[in-house]
Amino acid sequence: MGKMITKEQVESVLLKALPQLAFELPADILAGLKAARESERSPRASEALRLLVENAKIAREDRVAICQDTGSVWVCLEVGPDVMVAGDVLSRVDAAVASAYTEGNLRKSLVRDALFDRANTGDNTPAFAEIHTSERPGARLHVMCKGGGSDNASRVVMLTPSAGRAGIVDAVLSCVREKAANACPPLVIGVGVGATFDKVAGLAKMALMRPLDVPAPDERTAAFEDELLRAVNATGIGAAALGGSTTALGVRVKTAPCHIAALPLAINMGCSAMRRATFEL
Amino acid sequence: MGRTMMRLELPLDREQLRELRAGDACLLSGPMYTLRDAGHIRLLAELDEQGSDELPYGLAGQAIFYAGPTPAAAGRPFGAIGPTTASRMDFAAPRLYDAGVAATIGKGVRSAAVREACIRDGAVYFVAVGGAAAYLAKCVTAEETLAYDDLGTEALRRVEVVDFPVFVGIDTLGNDVYDLARG
Numbered sequence: 001m002g003k004m005i006t007k008e009q010v011e012s013v014l015l016k017a018l019p020q021l022a023f024e025l026p027a028d029i030l031a032g033l034k035a036a037r038e039s040e041r042s043p044r045a046s047e048a049l050r051l052l053v054e055n056a057k058i059a060r061e062d063r064v065a066i067c068q069d070t071g072s073v074w075v076c077l078e079v080g081p082d083v084m085v086a087g088d089v090l091s092r093v094d095a096a097v098a099s100a101y102t103e104g105n106l107r108k109s110l111v112r113d114a115l116f117d118r119a120n121t122g123d124n125t126p127a128f129a130e131i132h133t134s135e136r137p138g139a140r141l142h143v144m145c146k147g148g149g150s151d152n153a154s155r156v157v158m159l160t161p162s163a164g165r166a167g168i169v170d171a172v173l174s175c176v177r178e179k180a181a182n183a184c185p186p187l188v189i190g191v192g193v194g195a196t197f198d199k200v201a202g203l204a205k206m207a208l209m210r211p212l213d214v215p216a217p218d219e220r221t222a223a224f225e226d227e228l229l230r231a232v233n234a235t236g237i238g239a240a241a242l243g244g245s246t247t248a249l250g251v252r253v254k255t256a257p258c259h260i261a262a263l264p265l266a267i268n269m270g271c272s273a274m275r276r277a278t279f280e281l
Numbered sequence: 282m283g284r285t286m287m288r289l290e291l292p293l294d295r296e297q298l299r300e301l302r303a304g305d306a307c308l309l310s311g312p313m314y315t316l317r318d319a320g321h322i323r324l325l326a327e328l329d330e331q332g333s334d335e336l337p338y339g340l341a342g343q344a345i346f347y348a349g350p351t352p353a354a355a356g357r358p359f360g361a362i363g364p365t366t367a368s369r370m371d372f373a374a375p376r377l378y379d380a381g382v383a384a385t386i387g388k389g390v391r392s393a394a395v396r397e398a399c400i401r402d403g404a405v406y407f408v409a410v411g412g413a414a415a416y417l418a419k420c421v422t423a424e425e426t427l428a429y430d431d432l433g434t435e436a437l438r439r440v441e442v443v444d445f446p447v448f449v450g451i452d453t454l455g456n457d458v459y460d461l462a463r464g
Binding site for chain 2: 052056062109119181237239240
């Protein structure tokens, strides 16, 4: 019998994590913004980066939201082979979100139904919660507060195998050229390649969880991330899309097996307030 | 920045608007009106219903800020307030410019129809830095909900700002800062 993770544990982690994510930029993102500011030579982008760094300081010190869009909440419980959970282990997630968003004075950005009832739910629920099984022992909770503007700038493209690596680079650059200005650059770009139509978007989202100071798990991925980052920054779109050298702070790639006919690609845009964290349980 | 940082009083002087050029950095002070997706749908429905495009809520000549703030925090009217993606309001912007709105404030690229409305009406689109919402909230000194309170964060609000930093996104000649940025 393995270690047991309870719904109360998940709730307790979220109650602490959610206001913290809204108020304090992850250390790797803040370091990325500061480094971008040091190297930026465009006066407009430089001013935008100054505002973003100052903004992070105000939010942290005054315990106010970094961005008014405090996001929809995504929670992923990753469980290893030595861990047991009950089927209702995520049943307290919405209660934690409602409490954290109300008490933290965060924005409530969810509507009841995308098509049939766009009334605000009033407490930022529901969260989007899921369980992943993993070969890694132990359990961890991935949490992301995802802004609407950057998620809207994301896309799934079903490429064909002949498109290959070059086709992926082209598709990422098209997405950046068309959508970066809406997604609050400097961006963090999550790229998923492989699996199936529905799963590839999840790969791109999970790719965003790896901090900027944690290298890719293998050299091929690291090299492709570098190639994509250089290409994205060569667009010159820059901070706030006002023209500059840092359009993205990082590109994160996650690949998977797929069908012989397929080359699924997902691009999940993350904004300059990339609010995400992983907690070991 | 394009030229030196300019201080502008809201509501904007139309003559002064014509002197602005895409890329200019400005500091805005005075009243602006927050309205975003659901609020624009409501406002256009109201105009349809009244059978004329005479702007209600004192919006004529004013600046609409595409924003949905967080609640009050840290002793300020909002904990955080910042621009949302302006292109989602492109369906309404030309009509509202034609009806007398002098400026909109948001982030991201606008449609050709918005650019044409700026030229036709001598109006502008300002861009604020997305994600700088705690900073921008410090520029807000007062707020009042005018309509659509049931929409929560999407309600129509009048907010008073001091030295609110923006760049001219589209000027009255139709120049676009994002075209300049793209070279």
